Amino acid sequence: MNKAKRKAVIAGNWKMNKTPSEAKALLQEIIPVAEGAGCEVIACVPYVDLAVALETVEGTNVKIGAENCHWAESGAFTGEISTGMLKEMGVEYVVIGHSERRQYFGETDETVNKRTKAALAAGLKPIVCVGELLWERECDITEEVIARQIKLDLYDVSAEDAKKTIIAYEPVWAIGTGKTATADQAEEVCAFIRAELAKKYDEETAQAITIQYGGSMNDANAAELLSKENVDGGLIGGASLVAAKFGAIIDAATKG
Numbered sequence: 001m002n003k004a005k006r007k008a009v010i011a012g013n014w015k016m017n018k019t020p021s022e023a024k025a026l027l028q029e030i031i032p033v034a035e036g037a038g039c040e041v042i043a044c045v046p047y048v049d050l051a052v053a054l055e056t057v058e059g060t061n062v063k064i065g066a067e068n069c070h071w072a073e074s075g076a077f078t079g080e081i082s083t084g085m086l087k088e089m090g091v092e093y094v095v096i097g098h099s100e101r102r103q104y105f106g107e108t109d110e111t112v113n114k115r116t117k118a119a120l121a122a123g124l125k126p127i128v129c130v131g132e133l134l135w136e137r138e139c140d141i142t143e144e145v146i147a148r149q150i151k152l153d154l155y156d157v158s159a160e161d162a163k164k165t166i167i168a169y170e171p172v173w174a175i176g177t178g179k180t181a182t183a184d185q186a187e188e189v190c191a192f193i194r195a196e197l198a199k200k201y202d203e204e205t206a207q208a209i210t211i212q213y214g215g216s217m218n219d220a221n222a223a224e225l226l227s228k229e230n231v232d233g234g235l236i237g238g239a240s241l242v243a244a245k246f247g248a249i250i251d252a253a254t255k256g
């Protein structure tokens with residue numbers, strides 16, 4: 001069982017929710033439910049919440065991530081945040097290529113690849129999101145879409161760096177819609193991603209990489225999704241904003 005060797009990672013993606021004072025309050029509720037977890041627990045929060053979030057989780061097992069980063073070290077990129085800025089703050093993870101960024105902010109596989117490489121070069125751990133649109137699934141090209149994203153998003157990323165990268169399989173039709181992929185659908189695509197990683201790198205590398213499922217994961221469906229061999233954790237939007245629900249997902253991941 002290779003799954004047992006991989007660390008489960010439960011990450012909340014707060015999106016554009018919570019002011020700094022609200023972030024502090026929510027983290028104060030999350031810390032006790034995450035205590036003693038048998039999985040990595042991460043809260044990916046808006047940039048303006050990072051400072052208070054890092055301060056609040058100090059000395060606990062909750063890690064902090066950002067929701068995006070730029071690829072350049074510095075320069076004329078008004079409104080952007082560099083990986084060096086995040087690293088100096090003490091941020092450990094960064095979400096890259098979330099479907100909302102691809103959909104609303106012109107993110108492409110090329111920019112996902114640039115951001116991923118910049119994050120790795122700075123010593124951040126990227127959570128790279130891939131996933132098909134509903135009509136792509138209906139046209140039966142899910143595997144084609146995912147294979148392309150894996151190839152492009154991880155272009156020129158070494159095997160050693162790939163092991164520091166988390167892949168989040170997030171079918172776009174399941175994000176924020178309340179429509180969850182069935183556990184079998186999630187397993188099928190996560191297993192396919194691992195097979196693509198084995199082709200690109202080697203079996204040992206592919207087996208070492210954490211692959212999460214994301215898309216309306218909640219306290220009711222987490223256990224079944226997380227029981228699957230190739231689903232090593234979750235990237236959670238809505239349910240990560242409610243400590244009790246997030247805690248139940250952490251418990252499900254701990255039980256595996």
Ligand code: PEP
Pocket residue numbers: 013015170174175176177178214215216217235236237238239
């Ligand atoms: C996400 O934001 O990555 C996500 C999966 O959202 P939700 O859990 O709300 O579908």
